[in-house]
Amino acid sequence: MRAAEKFDPEKGAKFSSYSAWWIKQSMRRALSQKSRTIRVPVASADKINKIRTAKLELKERLGREPSEAEIAEQLNLTKRTVKGLRMADFRTFSLNDPIQKGEEGSFEEIIADTNTDTPDLIIEDNENIKRVKGLVHKLEPREQRILNMRYGLDGNRPKTLEEVSQAIGRTRERVRQIQLQALKKLKDLLEDQELEKKEAMRQAKEAGTLPVNANGKVIRAAIPIEEISSDCFGYGREELLNCTAPISTLGLSSRSLNSLSRHDIRTVADLACKNDAFLLTIRYFGEKCYQEVRDSLFAFHERQFVRKRK
Structure with missing residues (x-):
């Protein structure tokens, strides 16, 4: 309709050639406004397309991914504008979409609900x-x-x-x-x-005694970490202190894992070099976690070192 209203036959152009440009413009505008879940203004959509083109050209010329500053310089835009438009170019998806095509499971099953407590x-x-x-x-x-x-x-x-x-x-x-x-x-x-x-x-x-709790009672640990880290079990201290296996392999509860991770204890070696007094100063790391860590570390030692040597 727009082409019919604007067409002037006295200009000497064919109506089909003239109307093609209006049709293409309408299609591009429709794609810009309807193809995204969150609408992006037409002017911004045009800039996003220019950023994509400039990114491909710079990547081919530089042999690497161009930075936002380089893209901004290429298009005579500010770095802040380029960063904002690239953020607006992210694809949206439904929480009901499958994680991987052809397999069961959707995104809503793995994304945590921030409104509920862990x-x-x-x-x-x-x-x-x-x-x-x-x-x-x-x-x-x-x-x-x-x-x-x-x-x-x-x-x-x-x-x-x-x-x-x-x-x-x-x-x-x-x-x-x-x-x-x-x-x-x-x-x-x-x-x-x-x-x-x-x-x-x-x-x-x-x-140098066993640690005590807040009430002054001695905590009876079955296997103190100091003993596991020594030579009393017939293996060198270096074996355990050089073990880079993650603490998740110890089979600890999520509470113990999170408490240790918050103090940057992520491997068996990190755990083995800590003493009892340090572990019991960790917040929310009570006697049950204390005992669980020792039992799990002892079982890990038996599984990884003693049985293999036998």
Whole structure:
């Protein structure tokens, strides 16, 4: 229609030749506006096509992938513009698309849901709640009751200041004051507990004894890492310290793996060179993880070194 409206036969051109350009323009514009899930403006789409062409030309001329600065210089654009347009050129896909053609499984099965907590976070939250509940009992009865009601530590629904004030017969402001006072005491108790744990670890390290927990009790490890890393099992220390196998081969739980990975312990060698005191200072790395690491490392040693020599 546009070609018919604009066509002027007095110019001496054929209508078919004239209309072809309008048809091509309409097709390009339709592709630009309809082919992407997220619409890109026509002017930006034209620049994206120019960037693609310039990239291919520079790659052929330079023998390598051109940088954004080189593409920008070629097209007389800013580096920021080129970077933004290349970001807009990414292909979108559906979460229901198969990961690989001809095979089962879609992207929604492997992409994590950021709105839900991971098992590790759930475990950490449960441990923190358990730890707080153990310290709440050291507060005064009225403070315990208010914290239990406000935060649902007793298993019930957390209540508002108004609901708590009606339940205990105090004003909302007084409930708020008692709550802040109880939280401060709770924070001090947590800090004291951490200091006691660090002091116990320091003393255990200096004395060369088995490590103790926050309550001062000795942790009975079946196979201390120091023993596994020595010559008492009939193999050289260098064998284990030079083992580059990832710690995932030890068969550890996800909680232990994540705790160790956060401290850049990724191989068996990294783990073997750490002592007991260091491991027990890792956050959320409790006695169960401590014991699991030792048992798994001992089993790995038996499997990889002792049995092979036999």
